[in-house]
Amino acid sequence: MNRKISLFISSIFHPVFINLLSLILLFVLFPFLQIAISFSLKIFYILFIFITTGLLPVIVVGVLKLLGKLNSVLLDDKDERTTPYIITACLYLFDYYFLMRFGAPHLLIAYLLACSCIVVAVLIINIYYKISIHSASLGALSAVVIASSQMASFDIRILLALIILISGLTASARLFSNAHVPYQIYSGFFLGIVIMMFIL
Numbered sequence: 193m194n195r196k197i198s199l200f201i202s203s204i205f206h207p208v209f210i211n212l213l214s215l216i217l218l219f220v221l222f223p224f225l226q227i228a229i230s231f232s233l234k235i236f237y238i239l240f241i242f243i244t245t246g247l248l249p250v251i252v253v254g255v256l257k258l259l260g261k262l263n264s265v266l267l268d269d270k271d272e273r274t275t276p277y278i279i280t281a282c283l284y285l286f287d288y289y290f291l292m293r294f295g296a297p298h299l300l301i302a303y304l305l306a307c308s309c310i311v312v313a314v315l316i317i318n319i320y321y322k323i324s325i326h327s328a329s330l331g332a333l334s335a336v337v338i339a340s341s342q343m344a345s346f347d348i349r350i351l352l353a354l355i356i357l358i359s360g361l362t363a364s365a366r367l368f369s370n371a372h373v374p375y376q377i378y379s380g381f382f383l384g385i386v387i388m389m390f391i392l
Contacts, residue, residue: 202366207329208246214333221340244287251279270322277315284308306391324372324380331361331384339392
């Protein structure tokens with residue numbers, strides 16, 4: 193795998209897109225969210241959370257790059273990750289508080305709390321050593337699917353196998369691009385899956 197391919201894979205399976213997929217699967221796999229909430233309200237939740245916790249951090253990273261505060265939008269330097277992670281954690285906590293006051297379903301609130309905890313944990317760990325946010329996002333995605341196994345209206349084993357395959361492919365890409373070493377990949381995935389399973 194050359195560097196261009198590894199960067200392409202890292203971009204396709206970026207945490208912004210993986211978190212969006214986790215959110216969509218939350219509404220698809222859990223019967224209560226699938227049946228009890230109107231389609232328009234689902235779209236509102238998905239767009240609101242994606243814009244605030246996905247697009248806004250990406251815009252912040254772009255602005256910091258234009259201002260010369262970052263060497264790369266890929267945040268390869270551990271020290272350059274602190275500000276984007278703080279902003280992302282604050283936005284997740286804002287969504288958690290706002291949607292809780294809005295009366296959003298408990299499961300969605302729990303998901304946002306788990307995401308907040310994952311980002312805060314990654315932020316704290318990042319002070320001491322670099323950890324893979326790609327793997328943490330994929331771990332959280334795996335946990336969403338596993339947590340739905342007793343409630344989903346279809347067999348989730350194929351979906352889970354696909355996610356594990358994507359996780360391995362993304363981990364390989366991060367290693368080939370020299371963005372991480374193996375223990376940073378493993379610890380990120382473990383962190384994401386444990387926190388999401390515990391809270392969800």
